Amino acid sequence: MRLLFKHLAVVLVTVAVVSGKAGAVTNAGVFTLQQAIDFALENNPEISIMQARIDQADAQLGQALASFYPQVKAGLSYQHSDNPAQAFSMIIAQRRLNLNGGDFNHPGGVDNYRPQVTATYSLFRGGQDYYLSQAAELGVETSELEKTATRHHLINNVTAAFYGYLAAQDAHELSLRSIEAVQSELDQSRVRYDAGTLLKSDVLSLEVQLAEAKDAQIQAANAIEIAMAMLKTLLGLSSEQAFTISENLSQPLPAAPAEFDALLSQALSQHPGLKAAEKRVAIAEQQLNAAQAGYLPRADAFVSYGSDSKDLAFSSNRDNVTAGVTVEVDVFSGFATQEKVKKAEHELTAAREAARQMRLRVENQVKTAQLRLREALNREQVTSVSVTAAEEALRLVKEQRNAGVVTVTRYIEAEVARDRAKTRDISARYDALRAEAELNQATGFWN
Template sequence: MRLFFSHLVIVLMALSVGAGHAVAEANAESFTLQQAIDYALENNPEIGIMQARIEQADAQLGEALSSFYPQIKASLSYQHSDNPAQAFAMIIAQRRLDFNGGDFNHPGGVDNYRPQVTASYSLFRGGQDYYLSQAAELGVETSELEKAATRNHLINNVTAAFYGFLVARDAHALSLRSVEAVQSELDQSRVRFDAGTVLKSDVLSLEVQLAEAKDAQLQAANAIEIANAMLKTLLGLSAEQDFSVGESLNQPLPETPAEFDVLVSQARGQYPELKAAEKRVAIAEQQLNAAQAAHLPRADAYVSYGSDSKDLAFSANRDNVSAGMMVEVDIFSGFATQERIKKAEHELTAAREAARQMHLRVENQVKTARLRLEEALNRERVTSVAVQAAEEALRLVNEQRKAGVVTVTRYIEAEVARDKAKTRDISARYDALRAEADLKLATGFWN
């Protein structure tokens, strides 16, 4: 009897710990599994975080694309000088040169105000702007895939926690029935003991079993609260908000999974984390191209319109326009360009290895989830037969007990065997549903 209750407690605790805009409201509303998933997708903070990262990547793309537009700046500068060359140049720029107006070698202090508008445009940067914009665009796609991966993990965790709650609830009901059964037998045994037909040891044994049954019932109730708290966290609900589950663990069992090669092929085509890893390789390639392009020359064009005057008064008679183009190339940058290229090469190598690692991980996850699903389905077939056999055995022993052929101890043993079989069946059914969810996650089916 003690082994049975220990087994029941372990199952309940494992189920509660192993678990990870809706139509319904959060206050005392009964959630179905789909409603719980929808609510979590709408309210879980992780989804909001990933959406913010997508928008951040989109802003980075906009920043990269800004290099393809002209840059326009407005400025106001002030200069004072008594240097003859600079002062003479400022007087000429202000259109007030007078050959009879004084000593050019001693012009005195001259003030010059220059408001201007300058437009510049990058004609060529070795393709760096193009490569970086491509990397930024891939970054947006990667962020979207990461959000899809987060969404899949959230759905999987909600599913696991939801099933864990149902199992804990059903197991709690089973523990309550065990308490009632042992209590009933204890009451009858006490009456028979008073009548002298039952030994004192049988009564004491039943009292011990009742204490164990009550202890298991308390732990089962606690497992429900743990599963409930986990679900609230996943759904983005506070601890004070009411929450209830409106389904029972009567969902049909999953079907036998497809062959491993078929499942791996599905995963390679739609597993978001794998596709995100491949996108990171492409990003690293574009960043390497941009680093290598720094060896090529750069060409920029500009045009500037402004006015020079001795005060802030603007006059079209003193305005001027400057336009030009500049081509430059780095001859020696202190090995900075070479080091940036090396860094980009190492980042590309790391991205490729990470993608290869993700391929191996996906294969392992698919295989593991498939094997666990097959194992759980086989276990459930065995445990369902065991439950039927245990129910029939209990019925026969009960009839024999009523006829006085067997002792109460034999009846309790049969009842324990029946409850143990049901516990195993509940565990196997949960494991099958949980393994199906893991297999969907591994193949990217939640997309």
């Protein structure tokens, strides 16, 4: 039975835990496995986090697309000057020039208010706007794939914790039956010992067996509580909220897995984590293109409409329009463009290596999950036979024990063998179901 507890401990350590958020109700209801998965996908905060990242990527895409629209600004400027050249230009702009009066060399202080609206439009930026918009679109797709990968990971974790809980329940029931059987035999043995027909050592052996059964029962009860706490966390429930599980481990075993090449082909075509890594490579390529576009010239068109006056009074008689095109190119930027290109190249290299690493990881996950599923199914075939044999052996030993032809030691050995066989069978069934969930995650099977 300790073998089963070891398997349960591995599950509770390896399942990725995410913070749960408390609900308003006190009882979450009764869950089947599918209902638990659906509830977790709806309430686990990790899913909300990934959705927020998708929304963030959408906003970044909108920000990138803003470069393709005209930029319109409204402003108000004020100037005061007694500089003859500036004052003279202000008076002309205000339509107040009088050639017959005034001293142009000493105009005095002149005030100029200019409310204006300016529109600019980027005609060409070396393709930077296009490349950055493409990268932003890929960013949205990447965020959606990462959310899908998170969903798959959560489904696998809920499945593992769910089966861990059920396995702990079966182990607990087995320990209770063992305690009951050993206690009954111990009571009979004490009577026979008092009657002088049984050795003291036989009674002591049964007492040791009873203590071991009680120890197993304590471990199983604790494993149930730990698995329940894990499930609450994954489902996004607080520790105060209660729920129950309506399934048991009598459900059918999974089918034997397909060949590795077929599973790997499926994983490479639809694994969301791998697809997201490939998208990040494409993003890095677009960002490199945008950085290299910094070497090219930039062209912008602009138009400005405003009015100059000595006060804030607006008049269409004093309005004016200015329009034009500016073209500029960086002759020397302190090597800034060059360094941006180098940075983008290194980021592309890192993205490609990350994608290669993800592919290797997916290959390993698929192979490992396939081998674990095959091993668990083969073990279950063996353990189911051993359980039948152990049950029959214990039945025969009990009959021989009642007939007084075998010692209590032989009876204890038979019962220990029966309990170990059942424990291995429970572990094999649980491992098969969990391995199937791991294989589904590795191949990207879940939607």
